[in-house]
Amino acid sequence: MSSLFNDNSLKRIAEAYEKYEKELVPEWLKKLPERMEEFNTLSWIPVKRIYTPLDIKDHDYMEKLGFPGEYPFTRGIHATMYRARLWTMRMFSGFGGPEETNKRLLFLIKHGETGLSLAFDYPTLIGIDPDDPMAEGEVGIVGVSVPTILDMDIIFRNIDMSAVTTNMTINPPAPVLLSFYVAVAESKGVPRYKIGGTTQNDPLKEFIAQKSYVFPPEPAVKVAMDLIEWSIKNIPKWNPISISGYHIREAGSTAVQELAFTIADGIEYVRQLTARGLDVDEFAPRLSFFWDSHINFFEEIAKFRAARRMWAKIMRDWFGARKKRSLWMRFHTQTAGVSLMAQQPWINIVRTAIEALAAVLGGTQSLHTNSFDEPFRVPSEFAAKIALRTQQIIAYETGVVDTIDPCGGSYFVEWLTDEIEERAWKYIDRIERMGGMLEAVKKGFPQREIAEASYRFQQEVDARKRVIVGVNMFVEEEEEDIRKVPLLEFNQEEIEERQKQRVKRIRSERDRARWNTALSNLKRAASRGENIMPYVLEAVKAKATIGEIMSALKEVYGVYVEPPIY
Amino acid sequence: MSSLQSISEEIKAKRPFKVLVAKLGIDGHDRGAKVIARALKDAGFEVVYTGIRQTPEQVVMSAIQEDVDVIGISILSGAHIHHVKKLMEKLREIGADDIPVVVGGTIPLVDIEPLKKMGVKEVFLPGSSLKTIVETIRSLAREKRIKEKLL
Known part of the structure; x- marks a missing residue:
């Protein structure tokens, strides 16, 4: 390992660091305590007051970083x-x-x-x-x-x-x-x-x-x-x-x-x-x-x-x-x-x-x-x-x-x-x-x-140990801001109906024989453990719908039911 | 009132409040539901969590079979109006509309009134505190038992 820092400079930093933590900081803390006992990241990794070469003293640049x-x-x-x-x-x-x-x-x-x-x-x-x-x-x-x-x-x-x-x-x-x-x-x-x-x-x-x-x-x-x-x-x-x-x-x-x-x-x-x-x-x-x-x-x-x-x-x-x-x-x-x-x-x-x-x-x-x-x-x-x-x-x-x-x-x-x-x-x-x-x-x-x-x-x-502005700090009682947001508007019911009609039309207009063959080939391939991709591709070209293809596969593979754990 | 019924109600009055936490519809966002279920449990409630992809019929059946005091619905798919309407209809149909329903999730403000008109007791938006949710559910459960003269 080759450190970025030589022993002599590390020694000087260590001495200064000790002085900082033992003398300077306590003096400041007496005047004004820190805002929190402990500072943590979102992964609850404790974050120190200051980081110095001492924290990465064994860091080997070429091993850890190198070049892009x-x-x-x-x-x-x-x-x-x-x-x-x-x-x-x-x-x-x-x-x-x-x-x-x-x-x-x-x-x-x-x-x-x-x-x-x-x-x-x-x-x-x-x-x-x-x-x-x-x-x-x-x-x-x-x-x-x-x-x-x-x-x-x-x-x-x-x-x-x-x-x-x-x-x-x-x-x-x-x-x-x-x-x-x-x-x-x-x-x-x-x-x-x-x-x-x-x-x-x-x-x-x-x-x-x-x-x-x-x-x-x-x-x-x-x-x-x-x-x-x-x-x-x-x-x-x-x-x-x-x-x-x-x-x-x-x-x-x-x-x-x-x-x-x-x-x-x-x-x-x-x-x-x-x-x-x-x-x-x-x-x-x-x-x-x-x-x-x-x-x-x-x-x-x-x-x-x-x-x-x-x-x-x-x-x-x-x-x-x-x-x-x-x-x-x-x-x-x-x-x-x-x-x-x-x-x-x-x-x-x-x-x-x-x-x-x-x-x-x-x-x-x-x-x-x-x-x-x-x-x-x-x-x-x-x-x-x-x-x-x-x-x-x-x-x-x-x-x-x-x-x-x-x-x-x-x-x-x-x-x-x-x-x-x-x-x-x-x-x-x-x-x-x-x-x-x-x-x-x-x-x-x-x-x-x-x-x-x-x-x-x-x-x-x-407990307000984690601050979220507007939620647990700087809260506003009035919801005026929310009402000013111009939300996306679309007629969901109309779109749902249109999508239903389209899928029905496709089912009625397609070549039934090709569709039928494609789906049975898919099911056979799935149950034999073959790669299903070529069969799915043929099924979509034969105008099979997502629901039909997935149902065929569910018949072979089964369906997962999750145990409700909390 | 038969003595058997009065005994069972006496038992019910003494047991902790019971809540059904349910994911209605097909969205998989279960973080909120799980956190709420856990918070309710820690606050002394008995909690039944349905897991995801529940239909209104399934939620009503679970609520009745489990004899819950409150139903808590979590939806983050935007389909809350549609599904909650069905849920409330099913509850009425079967005569279980005395069970209070609360809903939480990504819900635009404009949808709160329609939900309440359907009979939803409270709507919780993202950012609601656990304490508020737990205490609201507690008071709804208490109200229900008082109405049933169990408290």
Whole structure:
């Protein structure tokens, strides 16, 4: 190990530090006590008064940091980072039917968005048709309703699918939505090698947090791995999985838990894929990640840096990856939805800006910024534009993008990066001892850890140990501010009816023989354990609906029912 | 009143308040429901948590079978008007509309009045404190038992 500091200077700093803590600080404390007994991050990591070279005295620069574009990638995955290419400004969007969503996408593109991201409604997320009784009242509310290939086609009217990349936040029905996308792109003449984007396709975190699971854990993972294997062979520019910490965090985890559980999910997927006989360097470059950026600024920056370093080490040392790209943790970030408050909603704009800044200082490849009106409904055009402009201000006005990893070398940030990493490794060790994440999830381990953390956090908010402006401090009795928020208005009932009618029309007009054959072939392939992707693609081309395809798969794989633990 | 009935009511009067915490609709956001369930339990309530993806029919059946004092609904999908309306209808249909219902989640202010007109006793927005929620539910439970002359 070669320290950044020589013994002599460390000795002088240690002496001065002792003097500071034992003489100077007590003197000041006598005059004015500190505001709190203890200062903690959102992961309850105690934060000291000051950090100095003493806190990172054994820090080996080349081992811990190195250079961007070089192992261990702590400072960034690309050698030139934002000086060459800014992150993709990718706004999670979608509501109503495909027509409303197409209009919103065109609006955001016009205002400078550089990548697309589709938000689906609940029926689509769990793979049921708009005329399923469970879908009643839910169609088009939290995202766009996409039950058929025709809906996907309408969403992409007047959008060049060969020039844009599209993220789809979809999990159990990911093979269906990806097939819609590929089929529509092909129909527009886009060659397969040009089809770019991401399917979330991360089944384990569905059981841990997002809860849009359908199949039980084992078949859920199998289906996700089918999609990955098919993608790397057929649409090489596609990111077939986005291993997601976001929902884990939103469900109430700490930053450390988010990091640890997500990386543990990633480890499980790498094992599953290598067990299929795939070479690690064949698929690892296509794995991508998704993080939350919460409000505790430096903790988030440290988390992103630790994440890159950990993943590079795991891929190189555990799985023997040789390609540089296999070691990259490429990630999308979204500002924290849970940090948005209904009270005094306009100040959510400020929260989002701070969180977005942390994501950029953390070196994200892609970013979604939340809109201030989201505690109430999906965003209006007005609110979404402010959120997009927030990214543009960070990118073009602040200058934070001019040098790479500007927080690197901060005694505090380096110490915190090490601390978060160490705590995350401890969790990963525990999960490894349980037999990996699939087993840990079945035991309910991450679920319980998150429930504990979210309850502890809420108690601290109630006790005002955690301040939330407008909620437990600087509270306004009048709700005047909320009433001034211009919420997105759309006629949900009308859209639901339109979606129902469209799906019925498609069912009555399609070639029944082709449809029937496609679905029975799919079921047979699923029960034989074959890769289902080619069969799903043929089924969507035969105009099978999302609900029909998912029902066929449910017959083979079964349905998960969660034990209600709290 | 038969003596058997009076004995069972005496037992009911002495048992802790019982709450059904339910996720109505198909959204998976269960953080709030779980935190509330835990807070109620810590405050001495008996809590039945349904888990996610419950239909109005299922919630009503659980409420009756479990003989709860209050029903707490958590919805973050924006489909609260639709689902709560159905829930209130089902409760009335079966004659169980004496069970007070409270709703929490991402709910625009303009929807509070319509929900209350349907018979919802209280609506909790994001940012509501655990204490407020727990105490509101406690007083609704107490009211119900007083009405039933169990307190």
